Amino acid sequence: MAQLAINGGNKACEHTWPTWPIWDDLERKALNDVLESGNWWYGEKVRQFEQAFADFQGAKFGVTACNGTVALEVALLGLGIGAGDEVIVPPYSFVATASAVLRVNAIPIFADIHPETLCIDPVDVEAKITDKTKAVMPVHALGYVADMDALGELAEKHKLFIIEDACHSWGSQWKSKGTGALGNCGVFSFQHSKNITSAEGGIILTDDEDLADRCRSYTNCGRGKGKSWYEHYLLGSNLRLTEFQAAILLGQLTRLEDQTLKRQSNAAILNEALQGLPGIAVPADEPRMTRRSYHRYVFRVKPDELGVPPERFIEALAAEGVPAGPGYPIPLYKNPLFQKSGEGPAFCPTSCPYYGRKIDYTTVCCPVCEAVCCDTVWLSHTMLLADERAIRDVASAIKKVCENAGELR
Numbered sequence: 552m553a554q555l556a557i558n559g560g561n562k563a564c565e566h567t568w569p570t571w572p573i574w575d576d577l578e579r580k581a582l583n584d585v586l587e588s589g590n591w592w593y594g595e596k597v598r599q600f601e602q603a604f605a606d607f608q609g610a611k612f613g614v615t616a617c618n619g620t621v622a623l624e625v626a627l628l629g630l631g632i633g634a635g636d637e638v639i640v641p642p643y644s645f646v647a648t649a650s651a652v653l654r655v656n657a658i659p660i661f662a663d664i665h666p667e668t669l670c671i672d673p674v675d676v677e678a679k680i681t682d683k684t685k686a687v688m689p690v691h692a693l694g695y696v697a698d699m700d701a702l703g704e705l706a707e708k709h710k711l712f713i714i715e716d717a718c719h720s721w722g723s724q725w726k727s728k729g730t731g732a733l734g735n736c737g738v739f740s741f742q743h744s745k746n747i748t749s750a751e752g753g754i755i756l757t758d759d760e761d762l763a764d765r766c767r768s769y770t771n772c773g774r775g776k777g778k779s780w781y782e783h784y785l786l787g788s789n790l791r792l793t794e795f796q797a798a799i800l801l802g803q804l805t806r807l808e809d810q811t812l813k814r815q816s817n818a819a820i821l822n823e824a825l826q827g828l829p830g831i832a833v834p835a836d837e838p839r840m841t842r843r844s845y846h847r848y849v850f851r852v853k854p855d856e857l858g859v860p861p862e863r864f865i866e867a868l869a870a871e872g873v874p875a876g877p878g879y880p881i882p883l884y885k886n887p888l889f890q891k892s893g894e895g896p897a898f899c900p901t902s903c904p905y906y907g908r909k910i911d912y913t914t915v916c917c918p919v920c921e922a923v924c925c926d927t928v929w930l931s932h933t934m935l936l937a938d939e940r941a942i943r944d945v946a947s948a949i950k951k952v953c954e955n956a957g958e959l960r
C-alpha cells in the first residue's frame with residue numbers, strides 16, 4: 552500500500568496546472584486596436600460579439616450587460632416578472648440565481664435538484680407550482696444541462712416562462728441545441744473565473760426580438776430602439792459593456808470550441824478511471840446532453856464507504872498535487888439573507904405588498920441539495936485543459952486516496 556503524501560509519502564501528481572485566463576497576441580492586438588481607434592464605448596465590437604456569441608449558442612439575438620447578475624435581473628424585467636410573482640429556482644447555485652428574483656421584487660421558490668444532474672428536478676418543480684408562479688429558472692449547474700424536455704412540458708402546461716441561468720454552460724448543448732437558446736431566454740456570465748472571460752460581463756440570449764429590444768432598453772438607460780437619445784421609455788440603468796471587453800471576448804470565443812472539446816475528452820478519461828471506484832460516485836452523463844462545458848468536474852465522496860469526510864479527502868488530494876474544492880457549501884436558502892428574513896433589511900418576501908402570502912425560508916428543505924453540498928468535490932475547468940498524462944495522474948491520485956483512506960481516519 553502506498554503511503555499518502557499527506558502522511559509523508561510520494562505525491563501521485565507532480566504537474567503544474569494551466570493558469571487562467573488564457574490569452575495571447577490575439578487579445579493583446581485586439582485591445583490595442585480598440586485603444587488606438589479611440590472608439591472605446593459600446594459600439595461595433597460589442598454588437599459583433601453579441602451576434603457571434605448568439606450564433607455560437609444557436610440563438611437569434613444577444614444583448615450584453617456588465618455582468619451575469621444584472622443580466623438575470625434584466626431577463627426577469629424583460630419578461631415582465633415583478634412584485635408578487637413566484638419564480639422557481641434551484642438552491643444549488645451562486646446567490647445571483649435567487650437574488651436576481653428578489654431584486655425585481657419577485658419571490659424565489661426553491662425546488663430540489665436531481666442527484667444525477669445536480670440541476671433542478673422537474674418533479675419537484677411541478678410540486679412547487681402555484682397560481683403565482685410565472686417562471687422557472689433552471690441553472691445548468693457546472694456545465695451540466697438541466698432536463699429541458701421535462702421543463703419545457705411543464706412550462707407549456709402551466710404557461711410559465713423559462714429563463715435559463717446558463718452562467719456555467721458556454722458551449723453546452725441539449726439535443727444539439729445550445730443552452731441559452733432552449734427557453735424564452737438564457738443568461739451567461741463572463742466573470743473572471745468563467746470558461747470565457749472579460750473579467751466581468753454577461754449576455755442575455757433569446758429568439759424573441761421584442762424581448763431582446765426590451766432587454767436592450769433596460770441595459771441602456773431605458774432608451775427606445777431607433778428613438779432619440781434623451782428619450783427614456785423604461786426604468787432601465789446603465790449596464791453596458793465596453794469595446795475593450797468585447798474585443799477580449801471575441802478573442803476568447805475563438806478558443807472556446809477547442810477548449811470545450813479538450814475538457815470533455817479529459818473528463819471522459821476521469822469518468823472511465825473513477826467508474827466503480829468504491830467510495831466515489833460520478834454523476835452519469837445524460838445522452839440528450841450532447842455537449843457539456845465542464846465549468847467544473849464533479850464527483851461525490853461517500854463518507855459512509857470511505858470513513859472520511861470530504862474535507863479530509865480534499866486535503867489529502869491537495870497533498871497528492873491535485874487542488875480541489877468542496878463547491879457550494881450550503882443551499883442558497885440557508886444563507887443569512889434568507890434565514891434572517893423579517894429581521895434584516897426588508898426584501899420582497901417580507902415586504903412585498905402584492906404577494907398576499909408569507910414565506911418562511913427557515914422551513915425550506917431540499918434534501919438532495921443538502922446532501923450534495925456536504926459530499927461533493929469540484930475540480931477546476933482549468934485543470935481539465937491539462938495534457939492527458941496529467942489527467943491520468945489526477946485519476947491515480949483520487950484512486951490512491953480512496954484506496955488508502957484508512958490512513959486518514
Ligand SMILES: Cc1ncc(COP(=O)(O)O)c(C=O)c1O
Binds near residue numbers: 647753
Ligand atoms: C450560476 C451563476 N449564476 C449567475 C452568476 C452571476 O454572474 P456574474 O458573476 O457575472 O454576476 C454566477 C457567477 O458566478 C453563477 O455562477
